[in-house]
Amino acid sequence: MVSVCFYFQVHQPYRVRKYSVFEIGEANDYFSDKSESNLNNKKIIEKVSEKCYLPTNNVMLELIKKHPEFKISYSLSGTLMEQLEEFSPKTLSSFQELADTGKVEFLSETYHHSLAFLFSKPEFRGQVILHKKKIQELFNQTPKVFRNTELIFNNELAKEVADMGYLGTLLEGADHVLGWRSPNFVYNSVMNNNLKLLLKNYRLSDDIAFRFSERSWQDWPLTAPKFANWINAINGDGNTVNLFMDYETFGEHQWESTGIFDFLRHLPGELLKHPDNDFKTPSEVMKSYPSVGDIDVHNFLSWADVERDLSAWLGNPMQESAISTLYHLRDDILKTGDKELIALWRKLQTSDHFYYMCTKWFADGDVHKYFNPYESPYEAFISFMNVIHDLRIRINELKKLKTTNGQNIYKL
């Protein structure tokens, strides 16, 4: 028996607008770009909804109707859900419609798609709880499986996730972690026998997410029967094929003209032609199959770049400085008790802000540049740091206010 386990990451950050040093202390809207550029959050949400979310959700709904066996899972970041509420309510309803079918599992993550686990455990836990509440409120289900931002994982994270009561978590099926072992089984963390781990089959996942339209790839064009054959070949030698990818693969990274939607439309039918294939959500996989062994990860692992480490977010002095300055504000900002200010500060924690500052591959014009709405990593850093300085001034002003009023509010 092979269970195909789909998990799609659905996330959009609140991009910081171009914010000049002369605006510090003067302007406190940080995410309100109205230009034609890719810093305009409303414009991006509308565009991605039209090109990807709405058409892909429609295909998923069709498939669920057509094949009662078909199941999928999503992780929607809080910053995405909020922006859908504001800029594209119909997209949000279509996700809700999917939730109502009972065939869709929603996973837990940090509300702000943040790197909080690396910098502040209490902040991390707080954001996971915030996210869980949002999922309950919008989709009427309680997540049982956790996935960390960009699949960042190590033993310490596994322990934390187990302590929070989750069934398991997801991680990259990196070669250096698995060694000779296959990603197509369920594992458990070396820290806790009961915490189940699902590892991304990066070859098959990337065949869809990255190589689908790559004409120089020997297996191009990828068709549903071809892909189904590769999955069938795992039968007898694995329990689960974990296909994890960004939801924007459909229609945004791979344009409609590449045939990605037709591929998706036909894939479940092709897979179901084999009597031993089925579909399971992450929690079902974790419950259905026993762990075949321990996974032991000391250094942080992620699904980004060839390095599969943290260097995409924390690889240069600008990134280090921006993120540590941000987290240093935590105590002070929570003490203000100002909900609006705390929300702004949390939106600045989204990992994308630091990804935009990455200079690692900048000159090579690869994916970092493709996904960067700023002219350069330096521009990203400048606007971000100026905003942080403005935020600091606002904290100090509130502090002064507090002391004159003689109040002292501590709130989380």
Added chain:
Amino acid sequence: MKVLMFGWEFPPYNSGGLGTACQGLTKALSAKGAQITFVLPKKVDLNLDYLKLVFGDKNSSVYVVNSLLKAYLNHETYYQEFSINPHPTNYGLSLMEEVERYGRIAEEIARQEEFDVIHAHDWLTFKAGIAAKKVSGKKLVVHVHATEFDRTGGQGNNQLVYDIERQGMHEADMIIAVSNFTKNKIVEHYGVSPAKIRVVHNSVDFENYELSKIPKLREHNKIVLYLGRLTIQKGPDYFIYAAKKVLEKYKNVIFVVAGSGDMEKFLINKTAELGISDHVLFTGFLRGEDLFKAYKMADLYVMPSVSEPFGITPLESMMTGTPTIISKQSGVSEILTHCLKVDFWDVNEMSNKIICALKYKELHETLKENGFKEVQKIKWENSADKTLGVYNELLGVK
């Protein structure tokens, strides 16, 4: 490959980037085995039309044509040169006459020399290049380092200069432009087909000097440098306006203006008028070691050019480890990623970036490290390869 090359100036007798570029390219070409006969104008106090010199390496030779022509001349400055010259016998009465005379001497040299291809740098030498082509029947490459549209900022173009540029471009068999920025200008303003133009970016040849001690000026101040001719094309006025805006927020910044030119007086007056004279230093023209020192002592280099066909100075600055802010209206911005870029007219953004580059030390550090790495990869060797490619294409060599 034997090349007859017409240039304007050569370091150390240069007044701008053209000389630096000619030298860098010529050195790299000879290193690759090209034999270059370099012809350049220079005033010689002897009663002869030209003299032939043997260069440092045996491959190449230099003809010095006794002439008043030099880089960045215009009609007025030519006339000044002409009036103060004690031996005015041979020289043309006006700049244009002198350009024609230079062309006739070129013709003579072309008759004597053996070469496969002619290469002429910028408008002053185009007449010479055309003359050499006529007597030899060899192919002509004109190399465009700047156009009249760059020099005047698009205002008050000299028709005679434009005509010579246009004639040179049309009579040339191939045009080398120093950037796509320049290529576009040639296509747009001179009616040349893009198919005839090849882009060869300039490079940098720069040794890194260590400063023996940190200058006193830097102990309590940040230093922002402008280095270039003080002329409309280079946008020094935008530098001064940005300085004013920065100083409104931060007092401990010194702005150094290095260079000379027709806008010097205007700039000094403007600085006084804006009340920032005590924060702006004018150094005059710098060369040699002083140039390195200027880059090295600065925390930041700004090139605010209005229209910069290429712009070698940011490369020099990055080579010494000083981060740069460059105008987007420049050729060099096509090949640089690890620097900050602004539209020259956007004084607010220029001052925003100046402040941020000084204020956020991690930004400064990342720009410095990555910029240094990036500029190491920009070599004259690559420019020479592309130039040889142009010659071979013309001569049908595979």
